[in-house]
Amino acid sequence: xxxxxxxxxxxxxxxxxxxxxxxxxxxxxxxxxxxxxxxxxxxxxxxxxxxxxxxxxxxxxxxxxxxxxxxxxxxxxxxxxxxxxxxxxxxxxxxxxxxxxxxxxxxxxxxxxxxxxxxxxxxxxxxxxxxxxxxxxxxxxxxxxxxxxxxxxxxxxxxxxxxxxxxxxxxxxxxxxxxxxxxxxxxxxxxxxxxxxxxxxxxxxxxxxxxxxxxxxxxxxxxxxxxxxxxxxxxxxxxxxxxxxxxxxxxxxxxxxxxxxxxxxxxxxxxxxxxxxxxxxxxxxxxxxxxxxxxxxxxxxxxxxxxxxxxxxxxxxxxxxxxxxxxxxxxxxxxxxxxxx
Amino acid sequence: xxxxxxxxxxxxxxxxxxxxxxxxxxxxxxxxxxxxxxxxxxxxxxxxxxxxxxxxxxxxxxxxxxxxxxxxxxxxxxxxxxxxxxxxxxxxxxxxxxxxxxxxxxxxxxxxxxxxxxxxxxxxxxxxxxxxxxxxxxxxxxxxxxxxxxxxxxxxxxxxxxxxxxxxxxxxxxxxxxxxxxxxxxxxxxxxxxxxxxxxxxxxxxxxxxxxxxxxxxxxxxxxxxxxxxxxxxxxxxxxxxxxxxxxxxxxxxxxxxxxxxxxxxxxxxxxxxxxxxxxxxxxxxxxxxxxxxxxxxxxxxxxxxxxxxxxxxxxxxxxxxxxxxxxxxxxxxxxxxxxxxxxxxxxxxxxxxxxxxxxxxxxxxxx
Numbered sequence: 001x002x003x004x005x006x007x008x009x010x011x012x013x014x015x016x017x018x019x020x021x022x023x024x025x026x027x028x029x030x031x032x033x034x035x036x037x038x039x040x041x042x043x044x045x046x047x048x049x050x051x052x053x054x055x056x057x058x059x060x061x062x063x064x065x066x067x068x069x070x071x072x073x074x075x076x077x078x079x080x081x082x083x084x085x086x087x088x089x090x091x092x093x094x095x096x097x098x099x100x101x102x103x104x105x106x107x108x109x110x111x112x113x114x115x116x117x118x119x120x121x122x123x124x125x126x127x128x129x130x131x132x133x134x135x136x137x138x139x140x141x142x143x144x145x146x147x148x149x150x151x152x153x154x155x156x157x158x159x160x161x162x163x164x165x166x167x168x169x170x171x172x173x174x175x176x177x178x179x180x181x182x183x184x185x186x187x188x189x190x191x192x193x194x195x196x197x198x199x200x201x202x203x204x205x206x207x208x209x210x211x212x213x214x215x216x217x218x219x220x221x222x223x224x225x226x227x228x229x230x231x232x233x234x235x236x237x238x239x240x241x242x243x244x245x246x247x248x249x250x251x252x253x254x255x256x257x258x259x260x261x262x263x264x265x266x267x268x269x270x271x272x273x274x275x276x277x278x279x280x281x282x283x284x285x286x287x288x289x290x291x292x293x294x295x296x297x298x299x300x301x302x303x304x305x306x307x308x309x310x311x312x313x314x315x316x317x318x319x320x321x322x323x324x325x326x327x328x329x330x331x332x333x334x335x336x337x338x339x340x341x
Numbered sequence: 342x343x344x345x346x347x348x349x350x351x352x353x354x355x356x357x358x359x360x361x362x363x364x365x366x367x368x369x370x371x372x373x374x375x376x377x378x379x380x381x382x383x384x385x386x387x388x389x390x391x392x393x394x395x396x397x398x399x400x401x402x403x404x405x406x407x408x409x410x411x412x413x414x415x416x417x418x419x420x421x422x423x424x425x426x427x428x429x430x431x432x433x434x435x436x437x438x439x440x441x442x443x444x445x446x447x448x449x450x451x452x453x454x455x456x457x458x459x460x461x462x463x464x465x466x467x468x469x470x471x472x473x474x475x476x477x478x479x480x481x482x483x484x485x486x487x488x489x490x491x492x493x494x495x496x497x498x499x500x501x502x503x504x505x506x507x508x509x510x511x512x513x514x515x516x517x518x519x520x521x522x523x524x525x526x527x528x529x530x531x532x533x534x535x536x537x538x539x540x541x542x543x544x545x546x547x548x549x550x551x552x553x554x555x556x557x558x559x560x561x562x563x564x565x566x567x568x569x570x571x572x573x574x575x576x577x578x579x580x581x582x583x584x585x586x587x588x589x590x591x592x593x594x595x596x597x598x599x600x601x602x603x604x605x606x607x608x609x610x611x612x613x614x615x616x617x618x619x620x621x622x623x624x625x626x627x628x629x630x631x632x633x634x635x636x637x638x639x640x641x642x643x644x645x646x647x648x649x650x651x652x653x654x655x656x657x658x659x660x661x662x663x664x665x666x667x668x669x670x671x672x673x674x675x676x677x678x679x680x681x682x683x684x685x686x687x688x689x690x691x692x693x694x695x696x697x698x699x700x701x702x703x704x705x706x707x708x709x
Contacts, residue, residue, distance in 0.1 A: 033559055041551070147612050147613050148610060151617065152600075153384070155612065156617075159606060161606040163579070255551070256583060257579060257583075257606060263545075265545065305536075305537070306556065
């Protein structure tokens, strides 16, 4: 238990979740729906959370510049929709198109972050915040031609929300969907996530992956042992950006819409919360933290809504949920600070 | 000395006559239309552009500063600059902002004969009617009656109202919810008020939309498909309409009733640049998609966005006022004009019985 950093706060949130499950059972909220949705939500948000890992491991901190990667993914998806690609192929094409964009953007983003060592998190936040308005300008004039993506009155520029139903909405969600006792298990979706997690684990076992971890553990030491620290950090940032791009592709197909303009603005924060809830302590981050964190964070979200509506006290459940999740994040940040100083 | 004078007099006379002859029926005045910028609000901006196309040379369209809240002084100067141009005989302000009344007061002090129509601005109504010739707005509260009535007509047995604490803290929206509840009780429709995660706090609208896409199937499983779902927040409409296509429940009206909200994204409408802004075509397209999804008669909205309708309607009214063909504003004089512009019936009602020039509108619906 200790190895994965399961601390008092995780125990708290698990107890809270268990309490809510008991309540939900008492209120006759159909549990099979909740479990199905929880599995979908795990992967839908999990890939975005996973994208934080390389940067955390390399000691760069939480990637608050997640919108950079998200935009790479959105661009890939838009290109795919523009060519009217459908189904799993459309989704894969979207992911494929986003790869070069993510590498280019990640490289530039890395160049910025490498100049501000020690202040990466706040810089990243503002890189994200300033990149979004720039992209808003781009979306408004982007030369896409599929009319289902353009403004309905003006007829030029991208709509804020683009429907994917006839393209690749839920393509991955519905892949190998199995129903067991009323619970829909999205096997394809879960497999995709598992493979991605596994790839990342394997990556950190390779020499280059070990070098990345070494830079995170002790930069001086890494430099003395002949590792090109700047290069390794740049690659960690590119990798994070790339996984974030894949993450938004998975997210968008599951949600059924591509959301442009200001939608990615705040997306870094729930992802950061999830990984901290999972027990990540800065450099000491494992893939397990991603899975546990996303599951706990998203499931409390998922279940508190229906309970609140059944019990007719909407605000209370929301306040409790915010208190507990934000409290855990604060604890995680405090604990990490205490350990390093 | 005398000859050049005579010459110039002749030239002036000739050009004046030519002007009269060639100008034909065009009118010798202009109308100023004030809207927000395109990015702040597409509907009003495009609405004004459409009027300018309809009456070339007669419309002076200006847009307010992008960040209106910080630059109210600029907005006042802009509106006053319209009053300085002698050929501008009417000003139409379609902005949906508060704090514009001072500019109108100054305009009226300088040019008492100037026709001013607001569609809408949000200042104190009792003060507004003293200075403004005609105040127009949407009847947000009365929609609490019209929406459930329409839903009942469309076959609803249950009415679900999705909202969240920040919205329910707003008087107009809370009042509308209470009106909806009362109307549902009167009609024998079951009223259910549900809360979503609040998009105005924390992580934006993502958790709210996620919740909606999970909760709607649950509610439809519980209450059956003869349920009308109404959401109070604009981003909700994409999800509600997309789900309506799948689950075949009723969507009587969005929070801001227009074919351009929710429908384009949920139905992936392919609107070419030529058809953009052509609401007859867009409505036909929606009806076709609804039929393809087997939802005929389950979806409805107003045929034209109010923000797009108001600039043109207000221009027509202003022209009639300037030309003296419209002596006084009343439900009887405004309704036929509005019907011409919107293509459907528009119902006017006084905001308060004692205010004679403040009208709220509700439009007739188009059913897909």
